[in-house]
Amino acid sequence: MTATKAPIEPPPTPRAVRRPGDRIFAGSAKGSGIFILLVLAGVAAFLISEALPALTAPSEDIPGGEGLASYIGPLVLGTLLGAVLALLVATPLAVGIALYITYYAPRRIAAVLGYVIDLLAAIPSVVYGFWGLAVVAPTLVPFHVWAADHLSWIPFFAGPASTSGRTMFTVGLVLAIMILPIISAISREVFSQAPALHREAALALGATRWEMIQMAVLPYGKSGVIAGAMLGLGRALGETMAVAIILSGGAGATVNLISNSNPSTIASNIALSFPEATGVGVNTLIASGLVLFLITLVVNMLARWVVNRRADFSGAN
Amino acid sequence: MAKRIEVSDLNIYYGNFLAVEGVNVSIEPRSITALIGPSGCGKSTFLRSINRMHEVLPGARVEGKVVMDGQDLYGADVDPVNVRRQIGMVFQRPNPFPTMSIADNVIAGNRLNNKGMKKSDAADLVEKSLRGANLWNEVKDRLDRPGSSLSGGQQQRLCIARAIAVEPDVLLMDEPCSALDPISTLAIEDLMAELKERFTIVIVTHNMQQAARVSEQTGFFNLNGVGQPGRLIEFNPTEKIFSNPDQKATEDYISGRFG
Numbered sequence: 001m002t003a004t005k006a007p008i009e010p011p012p013t014p015r016a017v018r019r020p021g022d023r024i025f026a027g028s029a030k031g032s033g034i035f036i037l038l039v040l041a042g043v044a045a046f047l048i049s050e051a052l053p054a055l056t057a058p059s060e061d062i063p064g065g066e067g068l069a070s071y072i073g074p075l076v077l078g079t080l081l082g083a084v085l086a087l088l089v090a091t092p093l094a095v096g097i098a099l100y101i102t103y104y105a106p107r108r109i110a111a112v113l114g115y116v117i118d119l120l121a122a123i124p125s126v127v128y129g130f131w132g133l134a135v136v137a138p139t140l141v142p143f144h145v146w147a148a149d150h151l152s153w154i155p156f157f158a159g160p161a162s163t164s165g166r167t168m169f170t171v172g173l174v175l176a177i178m179i180l181p182i183i184s185a186i187s188r189e190v191f192s193q194a195p196a197l198h199r200e201a202a203l204a205l206g207a208t209r210w211e212m213i214q215m216a217v218l219p220y221g222k223s224g225v226i227a228g229a230m231l232g233l234g235r236a237l238g239e240t241m242a243v244a245i246i247l248s249g250g251a252g253a254t255v256n257l258i259s260n261s262n263p264s265t266i267a268s269n270i271a272l273s274f275p276e277a278t279g280v281g282v283n284t285l286i287a288s289g290l291v292l293f294l295i296t297l298v299v300n301m302l303a304r305w306v307v308n309r310r311a312d313f314s315g316a317n
Numbered sequence: 318m319a320k321r322i323e324v325s326d327l328n329i330y331y332g333n334f335l336a337v338e339g340v341n342v343s344i345e346p347r348s349i350t351a352l353i354g355p356s357g358c359g360k361s362t363f364l365r366s367i368n369r370m371h372e373v374l375p376g377a378r379v380e381g382k383v384v385m386d387g388q389d390l391y392g393a394d395v396d397p398v399n400v401r402r403q404i405g406m407v408f409q410r411p412n413p414f415p416t417m418s419i420a421d422n423v424i425a426g427n428r429l430n431n432k433g434m435k436k437s438d439a440a441d442l443v444e445k446s447l448r449g450a451n452l453w454n455e456v457k458d459r460l461d462r463p464g465s466s467l468s469g470g471q472q473q474r475l476c477i478a479r480a481i482a483v484e485p486d487v488l489l490m491d492e493p494c495s496a497l498d499p500i501s502t503l504a505i506e507d508l509m510a511e512l513k514e515r516f517t518i519v520i521v522t523h524n525m526q527q528a529a530r531v532s533e534q535t536g537f538f539n540l541n542g543v544g545q546p547g548r549l550i551e552f553n554p555t556e557k558i559f560s561n562p563d564q565k566a567t568e569d570y571i572s573g574r575f576g
Contacts, residue, residue, distance in 0.1 A: 197412040201476070204370055205426035205483065206402030215425060219416030 078263030085172030129245030137165030179232030190224030359547025413464030470501025
């Protein structure tokens with residue numbers, strides 16, 4: 001029986017030679033990939049399991065006494081306000097710095113400037129916090145007063161102006177400086193890799209330097225700038241120490257950037273409240289951490305989507 | 318339209334290094350002038366000095382004159398950007414902008430001068446330029462696709478369409494076929510024969526058969542040794558260069574005795 005069956009079985013396909021170097025490398029690469037997924041899953045599982053009691057607890061047990069949504073809501077608003085303000089200020093500045101370093105500055109100045117910008121990233125955030133509190137906040141008080149006088153028709157500048165400068169506005173600017181090196185370093189990298197082939201094509205058509213940058217550098221670097229901006233946004237969303245030091249937070253939901261009553265941010269609220277939190281209070285803080293985790297996840301997915309939307313035209317093919 | 322270029326006593330430097338020395342040549346309008354010679358002899362550098370593209374490299378400068386129909390291209394008040402708008406260039410490797418569609422690639426140069434071009438005018442110009450580059454029938458159904466979706470030969474013709482869309486006076490081609498297969502090369506050579514009715518064409522090529530096939534005039538560049546400047550050894554009608562050159566070095570080169 002087996003003897004008659006044997007011939008119709010397909011001949012064994014010749015197996016590719018497996019070299020130990022390939023196997024070790026493939027295995028370790030796969031292992032690294034799995035490891036990062038496990039860590040992520042572990043963090044998510046911890047956040048969810050610890051946040052569950054807060055989700056099911058009666059609303060009067062939640063700090064504030066009005067339920068989880070009204071506790072976390074203002075924190076989410078504060079987190080987004082500060083981070084988005086930082087992103088809006090930092091991105092154009094970082095792109096400008098990156099373009100100056102890659103295409104305008106004399107080589108020696110470019111090298112020094114690039115080094116100095118990178119140095120910004122090496123300053124600990126607690127130093128930024130104290131600098132923001134001691135220098136930036138008082139310096140910005142006159143602007144707060146001016147904005148309250150002249151721009152109060154914009155909800156963001158409704159006033160009354162803070163006299164200490166410890167506002168969401170100041171936080172946004174300090175966060176902008178903190179994320180500047182991240183965005184400008186990545187932008188610089190992608191701008192300098194814009195192919196000479198296409199830069200020459202633009203110049204040969206009679207483009208000025210700025211037109212050449214618009215035709216051949218910015219479109220090529222766009223996805224890199226977006227990626228850098230999202231990394232920066234991630235840092236701004238999660239920044240704890242600097243915000244905790246500068247911001248006089250804890251007030252309810254408001255988009256007013258320049259008054260003394262500001263919503264706190266998720267990360268700084270956790271840092272400030274955790275030492276005294278007990279029982280469901282701890283679960284509530286962890287639930288807010290879960291929300292921050294989800295916000296960051298959504299931001300990154302959005303960035304991916306934006307980058308991939310016109311992949312055909314990205315210049316990567 | 319097509320203009321004559323007179324070059325006199327042109328020296329081209331990169332910093333202190335003299336790359337090309339003492340070029341005197343007159344390039345006729347409505348004809349194809351081929352530049353041949355071994356690698357590193359300065360023919361591409363000379364070509365790029367005609368539209369001041371060599372200045373893209375820091376430290377590059379010239380001595381001498383390049384005059385196009387009475388206009389000194391290196392005059393003190395001449396903006397290199399304007400020179401490049403009058404003198405188009407096609408490069409060795411096809412370089413359509415990957416972030417633009419085929420249609421946008423064609424009119425990229427026109428957009429620089431005329432931001433608010435009407436849609437119908439733009440469409441007409443795209444069709445006219447692509448027809449001029451013998452590419453229209455192949456791409457008319459996918460004008461909104463990226464330029465990088467085309468084959469190498471099509472991409473090079475797209476680059477030619479882009480260069481002629483701005484109606485330049487002169488078209489410079491820096492080894493335009495060296496990255497292409499023989500069929501695509503033939504298509505580009507046929508196209509050049511049509512384009513010379515309207516433009517002054519200067520082509521650098523490593524392919525001597527190509528120089529013999531397409532050009533009216535041929536210039537032979539050579540250098541005495543590494544580190545020496547390149548020189549224009551001989552400039553004559555193509556027939557003469559390939560049958561009875563004046564210089565021994567030219568004859569040695571085209572007959573394959575060196576280089």
